[in-house]
Amino acid sequence: MNVADSQRLESAFEKLGLESTARAADADVIVLNTCVVRQSAEDKAYSYLHSLRPLKANRPEIVIGLMGCLVGVKSNGRLGERFPWVDVFAPPSDPTPMVEFLRQRAGLALDQSEVAERFAAQDNEIVLPLHQRGQLVAAHVPVVLGCSHACTFCIIPFRRGVERSRNVDEIMTEARSLVSQGVKEITLLGQIVDRYGYDLQSPISNPQSPTPLVDVLRLLNDMEGLERIRFLTSHPNWMTDDLLDAVAELPKVCEHIEVPVQAGHDEVLARMKRGYTADDYRRLVERIRRKLPGGSIATDIIVGFPGETEAQFQATYDLLAELKLDVAHTAKYSPRPQTVAQRTMPDDVPPEEKERRRKAIEDLQERVVGEINARLIGQTVEVLVEGEHKGKWRGRTRTNKLVFFEDALTDWRGKRANVAITWTGPWSMQGVVATDSGG
Numbered sequence: 001m002n003v004a005d006s007q008r009l010e011s012a013f014e015k016l017g018l019e020s021t022a023r024a025a026d027a028d029v030i031v032l033n034t035c036v037v038r039q040s041a042e043d044k045a046y047s048y049l050h051s052l053r054p055l056k057a058n059r060p061e062i063v064i065g066l067m068g069c070l071v072g073v074k075s076n077g078r079l080g081e082r083f084p085w086v087d088v089f090a091p092p093s094d095p096t097p098m099v100e101f102l103r104q105r106a107g108l109a110l111d112q113s114e115v116a117e118r119f120a121a122q123d124n125e126i127v128l129p130l131h132q133r134g135q136l137v138a139a140h141v142p143v144v145l146g147c148s149h150a151c152t153f154c155i156i157p158f159r160r161g162v163e164r165s166r167n168v169d170e171i172m173t174e175a176r177s178l179v180s181q182g183v184k185e186i187t188l189l190g191q192i193v194d195r196y197g198y199d200l201q202s203p204i205s206n207p208q209s210p211t212p213l214v215d216v217l218r219l220l221n222d223m224e225g226l227e228r229i230r231f232l233t234s235h236p237n238w239m240t241d242d243l244l245d246a247v248a249e250l251p252k253v254c255e256h257i258e259v260p261v262q263a264g265h266d267e268v269l270a271r272m273k274r275g276y277t278a279d280d281y282r283r284l285v286e287r288i289r290r291k292l293p294g295g296s297i298a299t300d301i302i303v304g305f306p307g308e309t310e311a312q313f314q315a316t317y318d319l320l321a322e323l324k325l326d327v328a329h330t331a332k333y334s335p336r337p338q339t340v341a342q343r344t345m346p347d348d349v350p351p352e353e354k355e356r357r358r359k360a361i362e363d364l365q366e367r368v369v370g371e372i373n374a375r376l377i378g379q380t381v382e383v384l385v386e387g388e389h390k391g392k393w394r395g396r397t398r399t400n401k402l403v404f405f406e407d408a409l410t411d412w413r414g415k416r417a418n419v420a421i422t423w424t425g426p427w428s429m430q431g432v433v434a435t436d437s438g439g
């Protein structure tokens with residue numbers, strides 16, 4: 001989400017005549033786009049913010065901006081008092097305060113009506129920053145902003161605001177703009193992306209499906225030049241059969257579902273207010289696998305949630321050992337201000353125990369995914385090449401697995417290659433080009 005927001009901001013700045021620099025120290029304008037989902041992310045943001053202070057002291061004319069979840073949708077004056085070297089604050093997904101500030105300060109030379117016209121033309125349209133045009137193969141399009149689910153551990157509803165789906169025209173305009181700049185793969189984003197459209201009066205004219213996200217996927221599937229479509233993150237309770245059928249039927253939509261379980265014990269799930277049980281999740285995984293054979297599933301796990309006993313953690317471990325999912329993003333519970341968990345549940349799992357549980361899941365996944373990937377040796381998979389890395393082409397399969405291959409003779413960026421897999425590990429695979437699928 002922040003990557004997409006930063007691209008938007010950068011392209012908006014370019015419209016004001018700014019260009020990017022390689023080093024922050026060389027810049028006249030520095031914007032820090034922040035995440036606070038865990039304390040570690042917030043600490044990183046503070047540490048970087050403090051490192052900018054001497055820069056501002058030496059060159060008071062530079063503009064420093066703070067954007068994203070550290071600011072939040074309901075910004076208060078206190079951040080300004082804490083960080084007096086910051087000139088401007090902007091909420092997540094909204095570059096307007098930054099652009100307005102620069103327009104008024106640096107853009108005075110520009111004719112006001114001309115600027116207004118330029119921004120009107122850009123409304124709802126993401127134009128990639130110059131250095132990414134024709135270069136970026138896979139891009140993100142936020143389709144649901146904010147979240148209204150209020151899991152007890154999560155700060156996002158407080159910082160990104162209530163759930164707001166964007167209208168279909170906006171999404172399509174942005175997608176077309178990205179495709180016209182060379183993008184081949186679009187990932188639709190939302191905290192609960194499978195809830196897309198339920199908050200809108202009429203999400204789409206002539207709806208074909210009771211699941212509004214399906215209609216967006218259909219429209220994108222018909223978009224010329226676009227080759228792959230993904231969506232994340234899904235919530236188990238909103239994953240309809242209709243949506244899974246669309247993934248199976250629509251050729252451009254990739255068979256990869258990101259659907260966090262967070263914990264494998266019902267008491268922990270209830271205290272997290274996730275709204276499902278471990279058995280519900282088991283049935284969901286079965287359903288996904290039935291509808292999308294050969295597809296992949298990614299999940300998120302929080303270890304050390306308040307009150308999580310050894311036996312409850314073991315239930316999460318056992319669930320993952322049983323389900324053998326392709327990815328488990330694992331995080332140690334971090335108390336976040338304002339959340340129900342932070343206010344009412346003591347953070348009672350010691351840090352070293354959280355780390356032990358995190359490591360246990362990581363080791364398990366390494367084995368599980370190593371085995372899943374090893375089955376691909378000798379098989380040919382379609383890889384959409386995103387770029388080069390250390391002399392090799394780097395891309396992803398439809399199931400979102402990372403593949404590297406060598407070929408000094410062809411420029412594969414943005415093309416689909418059929419790659420015969422020769423080596424696999426838990427985190428990546430290698431292969432050789434079998435044939436060009438003409439992508």
Ligand code: SAM
Pocket residue numbers: 037038151153154155156190191192233234235260262300301302331332333334335336
């Ligand atoms: N909204 C999605 C959901 O919860 O289903 C996923 C997006 S969320 C930004 C990314 C992940 O961060 C969550 O799935 C969760 O595992 C993790 N996370 C959120 N709050 C956390 C917290 N307080 N401590 C540790 N991890 C957290």
